[in-house]
Amino acid sequence: MKKMILILGIAIGLYACSGNAPKQTSTADQPATEAAKAEKAPSYDPERGTGKFTSVTVSPALDKKLADAGNKIYDMKCASCHKLTDEKLVGPGWKGVTGRHKPEWILNFVTNTDEMIEKDPKAQAMLELCMVRMPNQNLSDEEARNVYEFMRKNDGVK
DSSP states (O other): OHHHHHHHHHHHHHHHHTTOSOOOOOTTHHHHHHHHHHHHSOOOBTTTBSSSOSOOOOOSSOOHHHHHHHHHHIIIIITTTBOSSSOBSSSOOOTTHHHHSOHHHHHHHHHSHHHHHHHOHHHHHHHHHHOSOOOOOOOOHHHHHHHHHHHHHHTTOO
């Protein structure tokens, strides 16, 4: 009898700790909760990624001043992992990157690297290819924009 009580007690304890216990929620609260989630979490846009950049206006002509500033940032923070050709070093080469991705995606990636790698299929595919997670370079919005303009220069924009 003591064994039966002990086994029953263990079984009840395991069931209670398993997370399978029924949840007590009010059905009246459920629609409001779902609506709140929908308002707080806009749908993910794979064309722009995730981050603060939702719309970036880019001039057809290159901004040489921004590109030169971006070149300096590239030399300091990016060149050790990225070549300016399409050849992979540690990370992918930069040749053609502005044709493959929208400005918003690139700017979100370089300023919000960790979240982009977790959520974005294209960033995850690059991680599988390169097998090294890009470190967050802590670029400011202005630095990111400068680097983007340098990428455009590298892609032949005049």
